[in-house]
Amino acid sequence: MAIGAPLGWLGANPIEFITRSTGTWTIVALVATLAITPLRRALNWPWLVRLRRTAGLITFFYAFLHFMTWLWLDRFFDWNDIVKDIAKRPFITVGFAAFVLLIPLAITSNNASIKKLGAATWQRLHSAVYFIAILASLHFIWLARRNPNEPYVYAAIFALLLGARIYWKYRKSE
Numbered sequence: 490m491a492i493g494a495p496l497g498w499l500g501a502n503p504i505e506f507i508t509r510s511t512g513t514w515t516i517v518a519l520v521a522t523l524a525i526t527p528l529r530r531a532l533n534w535p536w537l538v539r540l541r542r543t544a545g546l547i548t549f550f551y552a553f554l555h556f557m558t559w560l561w562l563d564r565f566f567d568w569n570d571i572v573k574d575i576a577k578r579p580f581i582t583v584g585f586a587a588f589v590l591l592i593p594l595a596i597t598s599n600n601a602s603i604k605k606l607g608a609a610t611w612q613r614l615h616s617a618v619y620f621i622a623i624l625a626s627l628h629f630i631w632l633a634r635r636n637p638n639e640p641y642v643y644a645a646i647f648a649l650l651l652g653a654r655i656y657w658k659y660r661k662s663e
């Protein structure tokens with residue numbers, strides 16, 4: 490994108506192109522992150538767990554690029570405008586909340602943090618990712634969209650991935 494923008498490869502509105510593609514990559518990476526545990530259990534592939542941290546950090550990386558595109562290229566670091574946009578447009582409010590919640594998860598995605606917090610607290614903190622998935626779905630659903638079905642496809646995948654966890658938890662406690 491950094492090469493394509495000055496060369497005119499990103500169409501008539503390169504900022505919109507960058508915002509949308511970084512947003513799409515963020516949600517795809519979030520789906521991949523949340524799919525790892527159900528896939529590991531369903532396919533009995535324990536090695537998949539090794540990819541979970543990387544997938545989570547890739548999600549944060551794209552969310553950061555997506556957020557910075559909005560902050561810099563869309564709002565030009567105009568702090569009044571930024572606060573107004575977060576307060577007034579519900580899809581921005583929930584997107585911003587999702588991004589803010591991703592920050593502590595990214596910071597604590599290392600073995601030293603698991604040790605410092607204790608496994609149970611760390612796990613509780615990282616279960617915020619389910620709430621992040623709900624906020625990300627609302628963010629996408631509330632956008633004015635050319636293809637109104639696409640956000641519902643992601644929301645359905647998230648519902649399935651969260652549902653699988655609830656099912657397994659319920660079965661374990663039976």
Ligand code: HEM
Binds near residue numbers: 509552555556621
């Ligand atoms: C976990 C966090 C987030 C996810 C998963 C996410 C995901 C997405 C997705 C999938 C799109 C639509 C892409 C498309 O058109 O195909 C999008 C668009 C957009 N997002 Fe996000 N986003 C997140 C956070 C944020 C944040 C923090 C902001 C700014 C505060 C933001 C601002 C926008 C804007 C301005 C658009 C384009 C709206 C339009 O085209 O009219 N997003 N995002």
